[in-house]
Structures are given as structure tokens and as C-alpha cells.
Amino acid sequence: MVTGLEIKNVKTGQVSTLNLDGVFIAVGVKPNSSGFSKVVDIDEDGNIIVLDTSLRTKTAGIFAAGDIRQGSPRQVSSAVGDGAVAALSAYKYLKE
Numbered sequence: 001m002v003t004g005l006e007i008k009n010v011k012t013g014q015v016s017t018l019n020l021d022g023v024f025i026a027v028g029v030k031p032n033s034s035g036f037s038k039v040v041d042i043d044e045d046g047n048i049i050v051l052d053t054s055l056r057t058k059t060a061g062i063f064a065a066g067d068i069r070q071g072s073p074r075q076v077s078s079a080v081g082d083g084a085v086a087a088l089s090a091y092k093y094l095k096e
Ligand SMILES: Cc1cc2nc3c(=O)[nH]c(=O)nc-3n(C[C@H](O)[C@H](O)[C@H](O)COP(=O)(O)OP(=O)(O)OC[C@H]3O[C@@H](n4cnc5c(N)ncnc54)[C@H](O)[C@@H]3O)c2cc1C
Pocket: 032, 035, 065, 066, 067, 068, 074, 075, 076, 077, 079
């Protein structure tokens, strides 16, 4: 059981204790998009740029869905919705 955190001030070296019942560790969010940089545009944060609500990218036939696309609210519900939109867009693209 977590009972607290021992915190060290790296500037002063002073150690103090913060009493807590739990801890959430923020690991950060870094999109794994670099492998696609030759076929899609990527913004400064690593998100794939989509051109419109069909989720198409600058390359015809490539769509970006979920957390990796620029502007994503980064929630399960939006990622699922994106998946449906991108799949329908891909279907329409192939049909045309
Ligand atoms: C700690 C944490 C807590 C969260 N809590 C919530 C919550 O409470 N509610 C909520 O709605 N959302 C929450 N989210 C956000 C939610 O998990 C994401 O919005 C959602 O999972 C995004 O789905 P996705 O399919 O876009 O991406 P992901 O779920 O990240 O799936 C991407 C997949 O692609 C794979 N992959 C990566 N690179 C490659 C590659 N080069 N080739 C092949 N595969 C690759 C990965 O391994 C992964 O399986 C949380 C996220 C985190 C990290």
C-alpha cells in the first residue's frame, strides 16, 4: 500500500514526505509516427495531419484515426469513432 512519497528537492537537497493514499504516474504521450513521415505530414508534436473530417491525409488512400491524428481528444470513444470514419472513408476511396 502506498502511504506517501518521499520527495527530494534536487536544488536544495532537502527531503520531505507527502502523505498519500495513491499515485498516478504520468508517462507522457509520444505518438509513434516517425515511420510514416515520408507518406503523411506530421506536426511538431508528432501527430499525423488530417485534411478534413474524412480523416484523409495528404496521400490518397491513407487515413489517420485515433490518438495519432492531429486534433484527437485522445479518448477511447473518439478513437473508436475515428476508426469507423476512416474505414468508411477507405471503403469510399476504394469504390471510387
Ligand atoms: C494511462 C492511460 C489512461 C487512459 N485512460 C482513459 C480513460 O479513462 N478513458 C478514455 O476514454 N481514454 C483513456 N485513455 C486514452 C485511450 O487509451 C486512447 O484514447 C485510445 O487507446 C486510443 O486508441 P488508438 O487505437 O488510437 O491507439 P492505441 O490504443 O494506442 O493503439 C495503437 C496501437 O498501435 C500499435 N502500434 C504503434 N506503432 C505501431 C507500428 N509502427 N506498427 C504497428 N503497430 C503499431 C500499438 O502497439 C498499439 O497497439 C488513456 C490512455 C492512457 C495512456
